[in-house]
Amino acid sequence: MTKSKPLTGEFFMNGDVACAEGAISAGCRFFAGYPITPATEIAERMSLRLPRVGGIYTQMEDEMASMNAILGASWAGVKAMTATSGPGFSLMMENLGLGIMLETPCVVVNMQRAGPSTGLPTLVGQGDMMQARWGSHGCYGIIALSPSSPQEIYELTIKAFNLSEKYRTPVLIMSDEVVGHMSEKVVIPPPEGITLFPRRKPNVPPEQYLPYAPDADLVPPMANAGEGYRFHVTGLTHDERGYPVMNAEAQDKLVRRLVQKIERNKEDIIQIDEDGVDGADVVVCSYGISARVSQFAVERARQEGIRTGMLKLVTVWPFPEERIRKLARRVKAFVVPEINYGQIALEVERCAGGAADTVLVPHMGGSIHRPESILDAIRKAAR
Amino acid sequence: MNQAILEQKHPMDAYLREDRIPHIWCPGCGLGIILHSFLRGLLKSGLPLDKVAVVSGIGCTGRAAGYVKLDSFHTTHGRAIPFATGLKLAKPELKVVVFSGDGDLVAIGGNHLIHAARRNVDMTVICVNNFNYGMTGGQLGPTTPLMARTPTSPYGNPEPPFNIPYLVAASGAVYVARWTAMHVRWLEKSVSEALLKRGFSLVEVISPCPTVYGNMNRQPTGLDQMRYYREKSVVRNGANPKNVDISLNGEIIVGKFVDIERPTFSDRQEEITRRIFAPELPERDTSQQEATEV
Numbered sequence: 001m002t003k004s005k006p007l008t009g010e011f012f013m014n015g016d017v018a019c020a021e022g023a024i025s026a027g028c029r030f031f032a033g034y035p036i037t038p039a040t041e042i043a044e045r046m047s048l049r050l051p052r053v054g055g056i057y058t059q060m061e062d063e064m065a066s067m068n069a070i071l072g073a074s075w076a077g078v079k080a081m082t083a084t085s086g087p088g089f090s091l092m093m094e095n096l097g098l099g100i101m102l103e104t105p106c107v108v109v110n111m112q113r114a115g116p117s118t119g120l121p122t123l124v125g126q127g128d129m130m131q132a133r134w135g136s137h138g139c140y141g142i143i144a145l146s147p148s149s150p151q152e153i154y155e156l157t158i159k160a161f162n163l164s165e166k167y168r169t170p171v172l173i174m175s176d177e178v179v180g181h182m183s184e185k186v187v188i189p190p191p192e193g194i195t196l197f198p199r200r201k202p203n204v205p206p207e208q209y210l211p212y213a214p215d216a217d218l219v220p221p222m223a224n225a226g227e228g229y230r231f232h233v234t235g236l237t238h239d240e241r242g243y244p245v246m247n248a249e250a251q252d253k254l255v256r257r258l259v260q261k262i263e264r265n266k267e268d269i270i271q272i273d274e275d276g277v278d279g280a281d282v283v284v285c286s287y288g289i290s291a292r293v294s295q296f297a298v299e300r301a302r303q304e305g306i307r308t309g310m311l312k313l314v315t316v317w318p319f320p321e322e323r324i325r326k327l328a329r330r331v332k333a334f335v336v337p338e339i340n341y342g343q344i345a346l347e348v349e350r351c352a353g354g355a356a357d358t359v360l361v362p363h364m365g366g367s368i369h370r371p372e373s374i375l376d377a378i379r380k381a382a383r
Numbered sequence: 384m385n386q387a388i389l390e391q392k393h394p395m396d397a398y399l400r401e402d403r404i405p406h407i408w409c410p411g412c413g414l415g416i417i418l419h420s421f422l423r424g425l426l427k428s429g430l431p432l433d434k435v436a437v438v439s440g441i442g443c444t445g446r447a448a449g450y451v452k453l454d455s456f457h458t459t460h461g462r463a464i465p466f467a468t469g470l471k472l473a474k475p476e477l478k479v480v481v482f483s484g485d486g487d488l489v490a491i492g493g494n495h496l497i498h499a500a501r502r503n504v505d506m507t508v509i510c511v512n513n514f515n516y517g518m519t520g521g522q523l524g525p526t527t528p529l530m531a532r533t534p535t536s537p538y539g540n541p542e543p544p545f546n547i548p549y550l551v552a553a554s555g556a557v558y559v560a561r562w563t564a565m566h567v568r569w570l571e572k573s574v575s576e577a578l579l580k581r582g583f584s585l586v587e588v589i590s591p592c593p594t595v596y597g598n599m600n601r602q603p604t605g606l607d608q609m610r611y612y613r614e615k616s617v618v619r620n621g622a623n624p625k626n627v628d629i630s631l632n633g634e635i636i637v638g639k640f641v642d643i644e645r646p647t648f649s650d651r652q653e654e655i656t657r658r659i660f661a662p663e664l665p666e667r668d669t670s671q672q673e674a675t676e677v
Contacts, residue, residue: 030473032465051656056472061498065465068458072438072469075456076477080469098459225454225470226477228433232400232449234457243403244449244457 004052008190015179016041016083018150018186019109020049022157023081025194028107029055030080032069034062034088037122038177039111042083063088067095070106075233077199077224079161083109085177086128087118089135096170097136100258101235103212103220105164105199107157109173111180112288114339114365124177125365126288126339130346132172133317139255141262143269144172144317146287150184156314162197163269167261168219174316176339178289178368199224206230211242212254218261262318271314272323276302280309282381283327284335285348287313289368294337297374306382316344324351333381337361337374357381395422398432400452407446409517411597411605413564413590417511418447420567421482424574435478438467440492443518443592444484444511461492464499467506475649478507478578485512486524489545493525500554500583502648507577508585510547513592521595528631532599547587548624552641558584559624559641563612564591566637573639582647589635600632 007021020042023031031046033039047057056073060066063084070080084092089110099106110132114125128135132144143163147153153175160171202209202221206229214220220240223229236244237251262269275298277283282301286294291312301308309331313320324334324347333356336345342360349358361377363369393399399422408414425435432453439448441460448455458466463481471479481488488496488510499506515533516522522535526547530539548559558580560573570588577584591597591608602608612635619627620638627636646654 030469032469051652051659056652058468058472060465060468061494064462065468065495065498068462068465069469069472071458072456072466072471073473074469076470076474078473080473095459095462098462102456224474225436226434226474230433230452230454232455232457234449235459236457241402243400 003054006191008188011186012183013150013186014181014183015150015153017045018154019157020045022154024049024053026158026161027196028079028081030073030078032058032060032066033082034060034066036085036088038180039083039085063091067092071099071104074104074106075225081107085111085113086115089128093135098235099170100140102233103168105168106170107160107164108170112176120366122177123366126176129343132174141259142317144174146174146316147179148288148292150186154186165197165199168222176288210240213240218257266318270320272320273312273314275310277309277311279307281307281332282335282378283309283311283331285311286337287316290337290339293369293371294374297371300375301378308378319347321351324348328352328355331356333357333359335359335377335381337369339363339365395419398422398452399450403450406450409594411591411593416564417588420570421509421574424571427575428578430478434476436470437480437482438463440483440487442484442487445487447482461487464492464495468499468504471506481508485526486516490525497554500551500556503555503582503645505581505647505649510585510587511590512587513590515592515596517592528629531631546628548627548640551585552624556585557582557643557645560639561587561637563589563616565609565612582645
C-alpha cells in the first residue's frame with residue numbers, strides 16, 4: 001500500500017495532536033475511540049493520519065467498545081491506542097481489567113477534565129489519578145505516565161507503547177485538558193532516531209507454547225492470533241496454559257505475578273525529573289500541568305531564599321516509593337499541588353511515613369493553580 | 384462408565400481441547416450439540432483453521448471459546464463483538480467468529496451487536512438463545528418469552544422479547560438464519576454458509592436449558608424441549624424476519640431469513656484509503672500543513 005512519508009521536523013502543535021503523532025512514531029496502527037472533549041483532537045488526528053500510514057482508524061459506539069477493539073487489534077499483532085476523558089475513562093475500566101488479565105499491550109490516554117460525572121466539560125482536572133491506579137475491580141499492577149507539555153506527551157506516548165510491549169500490559173497516559181489544548185513547539189525525530197521495543201514473541205513451537213509461562217522478569221512471551229499457535233486466553237483466573245482454574249492457589253499465583261511484574265521492574269519503569277532536590281528543605285512533588293505551574297512557584301521561593309526542590313512525577317504509577325521515603329528523612333516537607341482534593345498527596349504522605357510533613361495544595365479544577373497558592377504553601381512548609 | 388465409551392474418540396476431538404473435558408454444561412443442555420454442529424460447519428467451510436479465531440463473552444455459551452482448539456478469546460460480558468471487531472479490522476486475513484449467548488449478545492452487548500451489523504463488520508456470530516441467563520440460575524433476559532416464569536419473573540415475564548433475526552436484519556446483517564438444537568444438519572449448513580459469507584452474519588440457535596428455564600415452564604428435561612422443537616418448529620426459508628417472533632411454548636419459525644450482498648466495513652475503509660492515494664483523485668497530503676496550522 002502507498003504510504004505517506006514519516007513526519008519529521010519541528011512543528012507547532014497541541015498536546016492532543018502531539019500525542020497522536022507520538023503514537024504513529026511508536027508504530028501504532030490501530031485507533032478505536034469515541035468522541036469526548038478534550039481528547040477528541042487525538043481521534044481526529046488519528047483519523048487523518050492512520051489511513052496514510054497503512055493503519056486503521058475506527059470510531060466505536062462507546063468507550064467500552066473502544067477499549068475492547070484495541071485489545072482485539074493488539075491480539076492481532078497491531079499496536080493499538082484509544083483516547084478519552086473522565087466519563088469515558090470510567091466506562092473503560094471494565095475492559096482495562098480484561099487487558100490487564102489477558103496481558104495485552106495497548107495504550108489508553110486520559111485527557112483529564114474536572115469531574116465527578118459530566119463535571120466541567122471541558123475544563124482541566126486531575127481527579128482520575130487514583131482511578132488510574134485502582135479503577136478496575138480486583139488487584140493488579142499498572143503503569144501510568146503524566147506529561148506536562150506537547151513535546152513530553154509526544155515522547156511519553158512512544159515510551160508508553162514501549163513499556164506496554166515490554167511488560168505486556170495496558171499503559172495509561174494520564175494527561176489533562178490544558179496539556180491537550182496548549183500548542184507549543186514539538187520536535188519529531190527521524191524514524192531512525194526512535195527506539196521501539198518489539199513484541200516478545202514465543203520461541204517454542206505451537207504445541208509447546210504456554211501463553212502465560214513467564215520469562216525471568218515475570219512477563220510471558222505473546223503469540224498473536226492467526227500464527228498457528230491455537231491458544232486460548234480468558235478473563236477468568238487461569239494457569240500457564242491460559243485455562244480457567246477456579247481455586248485460591250491459581251488466584252494467588254496469577255495475581256501475585258500481575259502485581260509483581262510491575263513492582264519488581266519498578267527501577268526500569270519509573271522516571272522522575274528532579275531539580276534542586278539535594279539540599280532542599282521543601283520539595284514540591286507534582287505531575288502533569290500542575291508540575292509546570294509548580295516550577296514557577298519553586299523559582300519564586302528560591303528567590304526568597306527558601307531551599308526548594310522540584311520533583312516531577314513523569315511516571316505516576318508505579319509510585320516512586322523509595323525515592324520519597326529516602327527524601328523524607330532529610331527534608332522538612334513535601335508540597336503536593338494537584339487539581340483534585342488530594343490523591344497523589346496520599347501516596348506522598350504514606351511514603352513519607354511521618355518523617356516529613358506532606359502539604360496538599362488542592363484545587364478543584366476548572367483552571368490550573370495560581371502559582372501564589374503553591375508559593376504560600378512552600379513558605380508555610382519552610383517555617 | 385463403560386470403558387469402551389471412555390476409550391472411544393469423539394469425531395471432533397482433533398478440534399476440541401480434550402484436556403478441558405468434561406465441560407461445564409448441564410445434562411440436557413443443547414450447547415454440546417450446537418458446538419458439534421458448529422465445528423462440522425466450520426470443517427465443511429474449508430477455512431484454514433489457523434486463520435480462524437473464536438471470541439466469546441460471558442455465560443454458559445461463552446465457555447465455548449475455551450473448548451475449541453483454535454485461537455480463542457473468552458472476553459468480558461457483552462463485549463465479544465467489539466473485541467472481535469478490533470481483531471478482524473487489524474488482521475483482515477482472519478475469519479472471526481463470535482460464539483456467545485442471548486443475554487450476552489442481546490442485553491449487555493446489544494448495542495455492540497446492532498452497530499457491528501450496521502457497519503457490516505466481516506464476522507460470523509453464533510447466538511445461542513436459551514431464553515434465559517442460565518449460568519446465574521435462569522433469570523429472565525431480553526429474549527425470555529412474554530409470561531415465561533423464571534427466578535426473577537416468578538409470576539410471569541412482563542417484558543416482550545427481542546426478535547433477534549429482525550433486530551440484526553434491520554441493523555444491516557447480510558446473512559441471518561435461525562435453527563434449534565434439533566436441526567443439526569440445517570444448522571451445520573447455515574454455519575458453513577455464514578462463515579463463507581463476507582460481512583456480518585448471524586445464526587441464532589434455540590437451545591434447551593432444562594435446569595431452570597425448562598423446569599419452570601413445563602419442559603423439565605432436555606428431551607421435553609427437543610420434543611417441543613420437533614412439534615412446534617416450522618421451516619420457512621426466506622420468511623420476513625419481522626414475522627418470526629417467539630412466544631411461550633408457541634411456534635418457532637426457523638430457516639434462512641436473510642442472504643444479501645452489501646460492502647463490508649473493510650471494503651469501504653479500503654476504498655476510502657485507495658481514493659486518498661489514487662492518482663486520478665489527487666488528494667493533498669495535509670499532514671505536514673495540519674501540524675503547523677493547529
